Structure formats: C-alpha cells, structure tokens
Amino acid sequence: MSEVTRILSAISQGDPSAASQLLPLVYDELRNLAAHRLAQQTPGQTFQPTALVHEAYLRLVGDPEGHDWDNRGHFFAAAAEAMRRILVENARRKGRSKHGGGLIRHDLDDADQIAEPEVHEDLLALDEALTKFTSVDPQAAQLVQLRYFAGLSIPEAAKVLGVSPRTADRLWAFARAWLLREVGGDVPDDQGS
Numbered sequence: 001m002s003e004v005t006r007i008l009s010a011i012s013q014g015d016p017s018a019a020s021q022l023l024p025l026v027y028d029e030l031r032n033l034a035a036h037r038l039a040q041q042t043p044g045q046t047f048q049p050t051a052l053v054h055e056a057y058l059r060l061v062g063d064p065e066g067h068d069w070d071n072r073g074h075f076f077a078a079a080a081e082a083m084r085r086i087l088v089e090n091a092r093r094k095g096r097s098k099h100g101g102g103l104i105r106h107d108l109d110d111a112d113q114i115a116e117p118e119v120h121e122d123l124l125a126l127d128e129a130l131t132k133f134t135s136v137d138p139q140a141a142q143l144v145q146l147r148y149f150a151g152l153s154i155p156e157a158a159k160v161l162g163v164s165p166r167t168a169d170r171l172w173a174f175a176r177a178w179l180l181r182e183v184g185g186d187v188p189d190d191q192g193s
Contacts, residue, residue, distance in 0.1 A: 002071075002072055003025060004025050004026060004075065005071050005072055007021050007022045008022070008069045008071070008072070008074075008075055011061065011069075012069065019061040022061065023057060026076075026079075027053065029076070030053045030056065030057065030076075031049050031050065031053050032151075033076070033080065033083070033150050033151050034049040034050075034053045034056070034083060036151035037052070037083055037087070037148075037149055037150070037151060038052065040148075046090075047086075047087070047090060052083055052086060056079055056082040056083045056086060057079075059082045059085075059086075060075070060078055060079060073159060073160035074160070076146075076152075076160065077142065077145070077150070077160050079150065080145050080146055080149040080150030080152075081145055083149050083150070084127070084145060084149040087123060087149075088123060088124065088127045091123045091124055092124065125183050126179070126183060129179050129182040129183050130144060130145070130179070132182065133178055133179060133182070136178065137171070137174070137175070137178075139161060139163075139171060140172075140175040140178075141175070142161060143157050143161060143168060143171045143172060143175060144172075144175045144179070146160055146161070147172065154168050154169055155168075
C-alpha cells in the first residue's frame with residue numbers, strides 16, 4: 001500500500017491529522033495538473049495553478065462526507081472533478097452581467113493591442129455536454145474528465161479507471177465523437193497518449 005493510499009484510508013476513517021500529511025505528498029502533482037489544465041484555458045483566465053490546487057484540495061478534504069477514496073488514482077480522479085467544477089463555476093460567474101458579462105475591459109494606453117478575452121463559452125458547453133454524456137456512458141465521461149481536466153495520458157487514465165489502455169483508447173474515440181456531435185466545435189484532442 002502506497003503512502004498516499006495509507007493516508008487516504010486514514011482520512012476516510014476520520015483521522016484529523018491525515019489531511020495535513022496528504023498535501024505535501026500530492027501537492028506537486030496536483031499543481032502540475034492544475035497548470036496543465038489552466039494552460040488550455042482561453043486568455044483572460046484569472047486563476048493561478050496554486051489557487052486552483054488550494055481550492056480543489058479544500059473541497060476534497062474539507063468536506064467530511066467526501067472522503068471515500070479507494071486509492072491514489074481515485075483521489076486524483078476526484079481532484080480532476082473538483083478542478084472542473086471550480087473552472088466551470090468561475091466561467092459562469094464571469095459570464096454574468098454583474099461581473100462584466102459581455103463587456104470587455106481595455107486599458108486606455110494600449111487598447112489597440114489587447115486581444116479580447118472570451119467568456120469561456122467553450123468550457124461551459126463542454127461541461128453541459130459532459131454532464132449529458134455521463135448518463136450515456138459514465139466510464140467514458142470519467143475518462144474525458146481525467147484526460148481533459150486532469151491532463152492524464154491514456155495509459156494513466158486507464159490505470160485510474162481499471163481498464164486496459166486499448167479499452168481506454170476506444171472509450172476516448174467514442175467520447176470525442178459524441179462530444180464533437182453534441183458541442184458542434186472543438187473537443188479535447190489527444191494530449192500525448
């Protein structure tokens with residue numbers, strides 16, 4: 001049993017000190033996942049990887065009812081889901097008129113050189129389609145979350161899901177085709193198998 005799995009087990013059994021032991025072990029990996037995910041966002045994203053990791057970590061270990069992780073892979077799948085929810089909530093918040101909605105901010109000095117940030121409609125559309133897709137094929141939807149939101153490769157995601165890489169490839173192809181049809185635009189592309 002790995003150290004992370006042992007600590008996750010202690011957290012699920014209610015050990016209050018276990019959460020503080022977990023963060024140093026998983027922080028770098030979570031930060032890499034967050035940085036990878038944020039790099040795929042459209043310009044204008046205000047989250048930094050550190051802030052995204054901290055918010056996701058607080059959601060994961062701060063909720064006393066959310067401590068049912070079987071192993072390390074299950075924890076990182078939950079972390080990917082938490083990051084997805086945070087980014088979607090942030091995109092929805094930015095899209096509201098109270099927070100600038102469709103308005104674009106320009107500095108007076110260099111207004112001609114600024115690229116117009118988008119309102120992350122692609123992320124919202126993907127989230128909506130992924131929510132629908134979960135009812136069609138939950139395992140394939142989880143694979144999309146692991147690949148797109150956690151940045152895992154096909155072999156890494158296959159290991160988390162407990163399937164062969166070949167099965168994960170088939171699920172990935174099906175998921176991409178389904179989401180492409182549903183969203184009608186860009187879908188997460190292969191990220192280096």
